[in-house]
Amino acid sequence: xxIGIIVLVxxxxxxxxxxxxxxxxxxxxxxxxxxxxxxxxxxxRRHDLIPNLIETVKGYMNHERSTLENITNARSQAVSAxxxxxxxxxxxxxxxxxxxxxxxxxxxxxLKANQNFLALQEELTSTExxxxxxxxxxxxxxxxxxxxxxMFPSNIVAGMFNFKMEDFFEVExxxxxxxxxxxxx
Amino acid sequence: xxxxxxxxxxxSVFLFTGMAVTLMLLGYLIGSTFYPDGGxxxxxxxxxxxxxxLSIISVTxxxxxxxxxxxxxxxxxxxxxxxFNVVEEMKLAAGLPAMPKVYIIDSSALNAFATxxxxxxxxVAVTAGLLSKLNRDELxxxxxxxxSHIMNxxxxxxxxxxxxxxxxxIISEIFVKGMFFSGAGRRYGSRSKNSGGQAQxxxxxxxxxxxxxxxxxxxxxxxxxxxxxxxxxxxSSARLTRYPEGxxxxxxxxxxxxxxxxxxxxxxxxMYIANPLKKKGMKLSDLSSTHPPISERIRILxxxxxxxxxSDYQKSFSALKRSSAAIIPASGLRDAAVIPLRAAxxxxxxxxxxxxxxxxxxxxxxxxxxxxxxxxxxxxKIKMPPGFGMNRPEITCPRCGRKHRVESAGRIKI
Numbered sequence: 001x002x003i004g005i006i007v008l009v010x011x012x013x014x015x016x017x018x019x020x021x022x023x024x025x026x027x028x029x030x031x032x033x034x035x036x037x038x039x040x041x042x043x044x045r046r047h048d049l050i051p052n053l054i055e056t057v058k059g060y061m062n063h064e065r066s067t068l069e070n071i072t073n074a075r076s077q078a079v080s081a082x083x084x085x086x087x088x089x090x091x092x093x094x095x096x097x098x099x100x101x102x103x104x105x106x107x108x109x110x111l112k113a114n115q116n117f118l119a120l121q122e123e124l125t126s127t128e129x130x131x132x133x134x135x136x137x138x139x140x141x142x143x144x145x146x147x148x149x150x151m152f153p154s155n156i157v158a159g160m161f162n163f164k165m166e167d168f169f170e171v172e173x174x175x176x177x178x179x180x181x182x183x184x185x
Numbered sequence: 186x187x188x189x190x191x192x193x194x195x196x197s198v199f200l201f202t203g204m205a206v207t208l209m210l211l212g213y214l215i216g217s218t219f220y221p222d223g224g225x226x227x228x229x230x231x232x233x234x235x236x237x238x239l240s241i242i243s244v245t246x247x248x249x250x251x252x253x254x255x256x257x258x259x260x261x262x263x264x265x266x267x268x269f270n271v272v273e274e275m276k277l278a279a280g281l282p283a284m285p286k287v288y289i290i291d292s293s294a295l296n297a298f299a300t301x302x303x304x305x306x307x308x309v310a311v312t313a314g315l316l317s318k319l320n321r322d323e324l325x326x327x328x329x330x331x332x333s334h335i336m337n338x339x340x341x342x343x344x345x346x347x348x349x350x351x352x353x354x355i356i357s358e359i360f361v362k363g364m365f366f367s368g369a370g371r372r373y374g375s376r377s378k379n380s381g382g383q384a385q386x387x388x389x390x391x392x393x394x395x396x397x398x399x400x401x402x403x404x405x406x407x408x409x410x411x412x413x414x415x416x417x418x419x420x421s422s423a424r425l426t427r428y429p430e431g432x433x434x435x436x437x438x439x440x441x442x443x444x445x446x447x448x449x450x451x452x453x454x455x456m457y458i459a460n461p462l463k464k465k466g467m468k469l470s471d472l473s474s475t476h477p478p479i480s481e482r483i484r485i486l487x488x489x490x491x492x493x494x495x496s497d498y499q500k501s502f503s504a505l506k507r508s509s510a511a512i513i514p515a516s517g518l519r520d521a522a523v524i525p526l527r528a529a530x531x532x533x534x535x536x537x538x539x540x541x542x543x544x545x546x547x548x549x550x551x552x553x554x555x556x557x558x559x560x561x562x563x564x565x566k567i568k569m570p571p572g573f574g575m576n577r578p579e580i581t582c583p584r585c586g587r588k589h590r591v592e593s594a595g596r597i598k599i
Contacts, residue, residue, distance in 0.1 A: 031280075037279055115598070119266070119406075126270035133425075134277035141280070 021157040028145040032166050035138035036084075040167065042130040043078070043091060049127060050075045053120050060111045064104050071097045084167040095128070135169045142166045192514035193417075197342045200410060201267055204349040207399050208232050211224075211353060214392040215353040215360050221385060236352050243348045248300040248308055251456065255298070256448040257288035264552045265289070265599055268316060270324050272309060275332040278425040285309050285335065289316070289553045292544055294446040298456040299331035300340050306558035307335045313553065314444060316599075317546035319435050326422055326432030330458055333421030339414050343455060346407050353403050354449040357396035364393060411455045411475045416512045419482055420498035423438065427493045427527040433486035440479040494524035548597050561587055569594060 055070055061068065074094040081090035111117055146165045149158040157163075188396020209229055242250075269287060276284055281304045290296075295315045301307025309331045311324075319327065333395040334340050421576035423429035439459045449461035455475040488501030495513045502512050537545070554572040562587035574580060574591030581588055 035280065042277075122267055122270065125478055126267075126274060129270075129274045129325075130277050133274050135427075136427075137280040 008133045017153075018157060022152045022161065025148060025154060025158055025159070025161075025163050026147075026149055027143070029163065032138070032141045032145050035134065035141045038134040039131065039138055042134055043087070046078050046094070046124070046131065047075055049120065049124055053124065056117050056120060057111060059107075060114075061104070064101075067097075067101055067104055071101055073097075084169060088169050091131070098124070098128070100148055139168050142168055152167050193337055193339075193342070195409070197338075197345075200346060200406065201349065203406065204346070204353065204403055206353065207235075207403060208236060208353055208356070211356055211360075211395060214388065214395055215356070218385075218389045218392045221388075222551055232352070232356060235356065236349065239348045239352055240345070241296055243344050246300055247344045247599065248306070248340075248413060251298075251453060252288060252308060252310060254448065254450070254453060255290055255310060256292075257290045259308075260287055260289050260553055260554050263596055265316060265549065267321065267599075268311065268324070271321065272332075274325065275328045275425060278329070279332045279336045281305075281307070281336065283307075285332075289313055289549070290446070290448065291550055291553060292444070292448070294461065295319075295442040295459075296446050296449070296461050297327050297331055297458045299334045300344070300455070300456065301335055303338070304335055306382070307340065309335075312446065313546055313549040315439075316549050317542050318438055318442070322426075322428060323435035324432035325426050326428065326435045327458060329422035329425045330418045330432060332425065333418040334414070337414070337417060337421065339418065340456075343411065343414075345395050346410070347455070347547055348409050350400075350403050354400045357400050360396045361393065368483040376577055406517065408455070408475050412477050413512065415476050415482070416485075416498075416502065419486060420495050420513055422496060423489060423493050423498060424524060427524065428496075428529070429486040429489045429493060429526070430529070433483045436483050436486070440483075445579065470516070473572045489526075491526075492524050493526050497524075545599065548599050552597040552599060556597055558597045559589045559591075559594045561585065561589065563587065567594075568597065 050071060054072065060067070071094070074097040075089070078087070078090040078094045081087045105111060148154050149163050149165055209232060212228040212232025213225040214228070216224040216226065216231070218224075219442040220227065231335070260268075268289075270288055273284060276413070283305045285299070285301065285462055285539075288308055290310055290312040292312045293314040294312050295318060297309065297311040297315055299307060299309045309328065311327070315327065316324070345512070368560055419432060422432050433471070436459065446457075448463035449457060454460055454462050459479055460476045485498065485501045485505055488505060489497045491497060499513050551568055556568050557571070557573075558569070559567045561582040561584070563582060565582055565584045567580065567582060567589070568579070578590050578591055580591055
């Protein structure tokens with residue numbers, strides 16, 4: 001009788017533990033999906049802003065046709081990219097093209113005084129920031145989720161229900177990877 | 186991140202239990218001094234009722250109360266697009282479920298605070314002075330700090346703690362003042378000839394001492410936790426923005442500014458990013474201040490040379506204070522890799538002159554208050570308060586005398 005009760009209690013605890021692990025895995029997976037959706041929204045926003053920007057600056061920048069074409073090409077590639085890693089690559093190319101454009105803008109004081117352009121540039125700066133901040137938060141979420149899948153005992157539950165590890169959204173940005181150098185005389 | 190919140194919550198539970206026990210003991214003792222038989226239970230229930238009522242008010246109306254006390258005005262993106270962009274950036278970085286409401290306080294002082302009962306119902310408020318003086322990176326640092334308060338559930342915690350503290354202060358003040366003014370002491374003195382009077386006096390003495398000490402202890406506990414949370418929010422801001430220099434330089438500007446924030450008071454002071462009441466006796470003692478010294482916070486942030494993670498903040502803190510006190514809960518220090526710092530943002534606008542700054546401040550304040558503007562051909566920007574020209578369709582430019590239709594007025598651009 002007593003042994004029966006103990007076994008029953010153990011079984012109940014085991015089931016509860018199992019259910020808890022399963023639920024937290026589901027919760028984490030949803031958070032990853034949600035974080036990815038946030039990135040997607042911001043990427044689309046950037047894709048939508050770029051034609052406006054090109055339209056605004058075209059009149060000012062006759063000599064920079066190749067820079068502008070680069071942006072347009074990178075944008076159309078980014079729009080058609082599929083999957084996390086391919087998107088990451090296409091977006092990195094677009095970011096690079098935009099960086100070149102920002103350098104060129106410095107040579108056009110008229111453009112820098114244009115109210116429309118300034119508003120657009122604030123929008124673009126903010127969108128770029130939003131992309132990198134949502135990427136940051138997406139990678140955090142993926143890390144939690146992947147850890148949970150690999151760690152004992154949740155890895156058993158993950159294996160039974162086929163939870164798969166997610167890719168990180170990595171970008172090859174040299175400036176970002178660079179660690180400040182400190183030299184001692 | 187989530188581990189950090191859990192560790193925070195465990196500490197909050199500890200604090201609440203401590204404060205609740207103090208409150209109940211206070212109620213029981215006070216009740217016992219008035220009616221030795223059964224009075225304690227009565228006092229206890231009164232204390233619990235007062236606490237419940239205040240808690241309900243703080244949960245349902247706490248944020249709107251605080252926002253209206255600080256005279257903050259809710260604004261739309263049209264008033265200040267950049268502020269909204271920065272708030273949304275930090276919302277994304279912190280992974281909050283909903284966009285906080287954005288408020289601007291009509292003051293030239295430099296300050297900001299966050300409030301809200303949970304991350305889905307939150308608000309951030311900044312002063313107009315802050316918006317006119319800070320650049321984008323600095324503003325981001327400040328908003329990151331406020332967002333961390335929301336993310337770490339500090340806003341909820343501080344509201345509850347303030348309510349609990351308030352209840353303890355009110356009850357003990359009423360009791361102590363009542364004792365002195367009603368002459369209750371004499372009444373007890375005469376009764377002491379009866380049997381049991383001796384015990385009665387002892388209870389009375391304990392109650393008075395407890396009523397005097399309890400609010401002081403509760404206040405010190407509250408302030409100590411508030412200070413620790415400021416450090417934690419600074420560290421989280423650095424982690425969210427990857428750019429500690431932004432917040433450091435913002436704090437520097439805040440400490441250089443001597444304008445007072447008249448709408449802040451002793452209760453709300455703990456919620457601001459920097460103590461808004463710096464003028465009034467904040468040099469009393471480190472124990473009674475709600476915020477760590479601002480110069481120290483700046484130096485810790487500037488000491489983060491190798492990364493923007495919590496462990497970098499902790500290292501910088503320990504190096505500066507020469508103490509091994511853990512400012513970040515241990516679970517926050519398990520970042521797998523170094524979190525790299527980022528470079529300064531592109532928008533490093535040229536330094537503004539004092540006149541430009543004042544003009545920007547004026548523009549922000551007028552935009553918040555729904556002023557409208559007409560650009561006259563002579564170069565003058567005519568600004569009109571809301572409702573101007575209700576019965577006058579035309580306005581004459583005071584400089585050149587051209588006439589303008591009042592309807593043609595647009596929003597003030599910042």
